[in-house]
Amino acid sequence: MKESAVKKIAVLTSGGDAPGMNAALRAVVRTANYYDIECYGVREGYNGLINGDFLKMGPRSVKNIINQGGTILKSARSMEFKTKEGRQKAYDHCVRLGIDGLVCIGGDGTFTGAKIFNEEFGIRVIGVPGTIDNDIFGTDNTIGYDTALNTAMDAIDKIRDTATSHNRVFFVEVMGRDAGFIALNSGLATGALDILIPERKDSIEDLFTNFRNAEKTGKASSIVVVAEGEKLANVYELAEKTKKDFPDYDIRVAILGHMQRGGSPSCADRVLASRLGYGAVTGLMEGKTNVMAGMRSNDLVYTPIEEAIKKHNEINEDLLLISKILAI
Numbered sequence: 001m002k003e004s005a006v007k008k009i010a011v012l013t014s015g016g017d018a019p020g021m022n023a024a025l026r027a028v029v030r031t032a033n034y035y036d037i038e039c040y041g042v043r044e045g046y047n048g049l050i051n052g053d054f055l056k057m058g059p060r061s062v063k064n065i066i067n068q069g070g071t072i073l074k075s076a077r078s079m080e081f082k083t084k085e086g087r088q089k090a091y092d093h094c095v096r097l098g099i100d101g102l103v104c105i106g107g108d109g110t111f112t113g114a115k116i117f118n119e120e121f122g123i124r125v126i127g128v129p130g131t132i133d134n135d136i137f138g139t140d141n142t143i144g145y146d147t148a149l150n151t152a153m154d155a156i157d158k159i160r161d162t163a164t165s166h167n168r169v170f171f172v173e174v175m176g177r178d179a180g181f182i183a184l185n186s187g188l189a190t191g192a193l194d195i196l197i198p199e200r201k202d203s204i205e206d207l208f209t210n211f212r213n214a215e216k217t218g219k220a221s222s223i224v225v226v227a228e229g230e231k232l233a234n235v236y237e238l239a240e241k242t243k244k245d246f247p248d249y250d251i252r253v254a255i256l257g258h259m260q261r262g263g264s265p266s267c268a269d270r271v272l273a274s275r276l277g278y279g280a281v282t283g284l285m286e287g288k289t290n291v292m293a294g295m296r297s298n299d300l301v302y303t304p305i306e307e308a309i310k311k312h313n314e315i316n317e318d319l320l321l322i323s324k325i326l327a328i
């Protein structure tokens with residue numbers, strides 16, 4: 001490899017934590033070490049950058065974390081980084097330490113911040129997609145999504161046991177403030193009667209038609225999976241509306257919540273995190289900046305951050321159709 005474009009890099013985790021962030025951090029630190037690049041960890045996302053909360057990291061600083069959920073660097077949603085003054089403080093710390101490249105592990109908000117930081121101060125930045133939401137263009141999956149999906153699936157399977165035993169209808173809310181990927185795939189995987197996601201315009205009449213069709217085939221219990229960001233109504237309102245039209249239904253609501261963000265990363269997430277962490281460091285070394293390292297069709301690819309956040313991963317409408325056909 002020709003001479004590296006960076007000599008001293010920093011890495012941070014930001015936004016909602018995601019299983020596999022630690023595996024990505026490990027990959028960044030150890031790849032940097034392999035290529036003789038100094039590496040600093042930044043605590044608590046962009047807040048640590050603003051407050052100068054850096055720690056020098058070497059191969060042993062990331063021992064025993066490949067299998068750990070959460071992020072040992074901790075994460076934050078930093079309001080101050082959204083201000084010019086906050087970013088100036090962050091840049092001053094980078095200059096003081098001689099940081100010439102920054103690896104930002106997080107979601108679309110984290111990438112937006114990284115892009116602005118790069119454009120304002122010229123410091124090299126590279127994004128690693130770490131979010132359970134899977135809402136980033138330029139990578140087939142984001143780190144943490146597979147684990148969260150499996151956590152949601154396991155939980156809904158358990159709800160199915162009790163729903164079936166009591167002939168009940170369950171509205172289950174899964175995470176995704178603006179994205180329906182977890183809802184769509186966990187719903188398909190658990191045989192949900194209906195799946196409601198923010199990317200699609202849903203109607204209560206369609207939902208009720210599904211209930212009626214299910215009744216006709218003798219279905220005695222049902223699960224409806226609803227993304228947190230569903231626009232039609234939240235799970236409690238959906239349950240209330242349904243009860244009005246179907247007074248005989250015994251309805252319950254379950255919100256899976258933050259359990260979906262925790263836990264040991266799946267094999268797929270650990271492999272993805274290792275490959276993208278490696279790709280982030282080698283990308284910076286090759287002089288890449290303002291891009292995200294992603295995995296598409298099993299290949300490491302770099303996408304401009306602008307595209308990664310603007311294009312948003314597309315929902316596969318076929319999955320909704322398949323789910324509808326198979327659920328009744």
Ligand SMILES: Nc1ncnc2c1ncn2[C@@H]1O[C@H](COP(=O)(O)OP(=O)(O)OP(=O)(O)O)[C@@H](O)[C@H]1O
Nearest residue numbers: 015016077078081082106107108109110112113131
């Ligand atoms: N417009 C912006 N300008 C500067 N910084 C930003 C901007 N948007 C987001 N950030 C920074 O990125 C952080 C993380 O963003 P956000 O809270 O949206 O999470 P995320 O990275 O999208 O992850 P997830 O959606 O998985 O929780 C914000 O708290 C903020 O510090």
Ligand SMILES: O=P(O)(O)OC[C@H]1O[C@](O)(CO)[C@@H](O)[C@@H]1O
Nearest residue numbers: 016017131132133175176177228
């Ligand atoms: O933990 P917080 O800050 O309430 O954020 C919750 C949001 O974060 C996410 O889990 C993504 O990290 C979204 O799915 C969810 O809407």
Ligand SMILES: [Mg+2]
Nearest residue numbers: 107108109131
């Ligand atoms: Mg986000």
